[in-house]
Amino acid sequence: xxxxxxxxxxxxxxxxxxxxxxxxxxxxxxxxxxxxxxxxxxxxxxxxxxxxxxxxxxxxxxxxxxxxxxxxxxxxxxxxxxxxxxxxxxxxxxxxxxxxxxxxxxxxxxxxxxxxxxxxxxxxxxxxxxxxxxxxxxxxxxxxxxxxxxxxxxxxxxxxxxxxxxxxxxxxxxxxxxxxxxxxxxxxxxxxxxxxxxxxx
Numbered sequence: 001x002x003x004x005x006x007x008x009x010x011x012x013x014x015x016x017x018x019x020x021x022x023x024x025x026x027x028x029x030x031x032x033x034x035x036x037x038x039x040x041x042x043x044x045x046x047x048x049x050x051x052x053x054x055x056x057x058x059x060x061x062x063x064x065x066x067x068x069x070x071x072x073x074x075x076x077x078x079x080x081x082x083x084x085x086x087x088x089x090x091x092x093x094x095x096x097x098x099x100x101x102x103x104x105x106x107x108x109x110x111x112x113x114x115x116x117x118x119x120x121x122x123x124x125x126x127x128x129x130x131x132x133x134x135x136x137x138x139x140x141x142x143x144x145x146x147x148x149x150x151x152x153x154x155x156x157x158x159x160x161x162x163x164x165x166x167x168x169x170x171x172x173x174x175x176x177x178x179x180x181x182x183x184x185x186x187x188x189x190x191x192x193x194x195x196x197x198x199x200x201x
Contacts, residue, residue, distance in 0.1 A: 002166050003132075010166075011108050015101040026095050029060060029087055036083045037061055042096065047113035050133045055105040057113055058096040062088045091180045097136045109169040110135030111157035114197070121199040122154070129157035132164060139168075142175035146194040 019026075033041035043061040046054050062084030066074045073079065080088070087093050100106040106113065113134035119127075139160040140153040148156075160168070 003164055006166065007107065007164075007169070008104070010169075011101050014108060015098040019095075019098050019102075022095060025092065029092050029095075032083050033061055033081075033087070036081050037064055039065075043093075046116055047134070048116050048119055048130060049105050049113060050130060052119055052130050054116060055100070055103075055113075057100060057106075060087055060093040060096060062093050094136055101136065105133070107133040107135045109137055109172050111138050111160065112141065118197050121197060123200055125158060126154040126200070128161055129154060131161050137172060137176040139172060142172055142179055145179070150197045151200055 030041045041061055043059045043063075044056050045059075047057045049055050062081065063076060063079035064081060066079050068074055084093075097106060101108060110133050111129040122129075138157065140148070140156040143156055144152065
């Protein structure tokens with residue numbers, strides 16, 4: 001009952017309320033990135049959702065499109081702006097995903113949506129992370145996030161799928177607030193984003 005009815009309803013109501021509360025901060029961050037990026041403040045990318053269905057995720061754009069002399073994008077750490085670093089550290093870049101929640105593409109809590117190219121790299125067990133909607137935060141995010149291995153992340157994601165409940169979701173949201181305030185596990189050492197998944201051995 002919770003998974004199929006109350007969870008989606010709770011997602012929509014909570015996402016709407018949070019959007020109203022953070023709208024002044026969101027607008028300020030959006031306008032700041034509009035100036036810094038000299039273009040769109042949004043980062044839009046295709047991601048797989050429940051059962052692998054592809055949707056467009058929206059985040060605030062914390063990196064520029066700076067390229068080297070060969071036309072290749074510079075490393076993430078070099079493209080991360082000062083404003084973007086602050087926004088990422090405070091997790092404000094995740095705010096636009098509340099619109100994805102309102103659309104029904106995502107949930108507040110669930111396995112993080114990754115890249116479509118990863119779909120063919122998952123083991124049969126790891127692929128079970130797509131049995132539920134992806135979330136803005138999840139069990140893996142409050143248990144290490146970018147500081148743990150991909151294998152451990154997927155293990156935690158599948159554990160969440162098997163133990164999904166209101167109490168677990170509530171616990172994850174409380175732990176997420178704590179993580180955001182303490183700025184824990186945002187990036188792996190020396191890079192702006194975690195290393196790509198290339199399949200399990």
